[in-house]
Amino acid sequence: MRMPGRKFWIPLLVLVAWFGGRAWYFSPAFGAEDLAADFTAIRADGESFQLSELQGQYVLLDFWGSWCGPCRRESPALVALNTATRDKLTIVSIAIERDSSAWLRAIKQDARDWPHQVMDQTGSLKFLGGEVSSLYGVNQVPTNFFIGPDGKIIGVDLPLSEINQRVNQ
Secondary structure, eight states, X not given: OOOOOHHHHHHHHHHHHHHHHHHHHHSOSOOTTSBOOOOEEEBTTSOEEEGGGGTTXXXXXXXXXXXXXXXXXXXXXXXXXXXXXXXXXXXXEEEEESSHHHHHHHHXXXXXXXXXXXXEEOXXXXXXXXXXHHHHTOOSSSEEEEEOTTSBEXXXXXXXXXHHHHHTO
């Protein structure tokens, strides 16, 4: 039996490198069982808060952008999750934005009425290089981190329905 020639192996290696590298690139810096990194941020209402202040409760870090179609389409499900779990889960929405006007408009349009709305300012949306998104290694949006009362990450990019089930167990 004859082995496939070079013309077969080179494209195969390119595909493996592309998809393997892509998966590595889009993987966040933290995963399940890691302790969530603490940060301080200014909310849309001008108040300062620190993530560690929320320890002892379930927290969902929701990285999104007003410019992101999939993020905006997910907003009604987030609003429903917030309504269903308001007393058990705190949503912290971290918008990766260049300026605040589109962000504030999107919060109102999408009825994101929870208090922890944060803008993670970036100079380039191409690289999502805000301070908090860089801390968490966020390379695509939407991305979420579900954090338990002990401050450890339970899961990354979990479906909102699964988060609802876990919080309401």
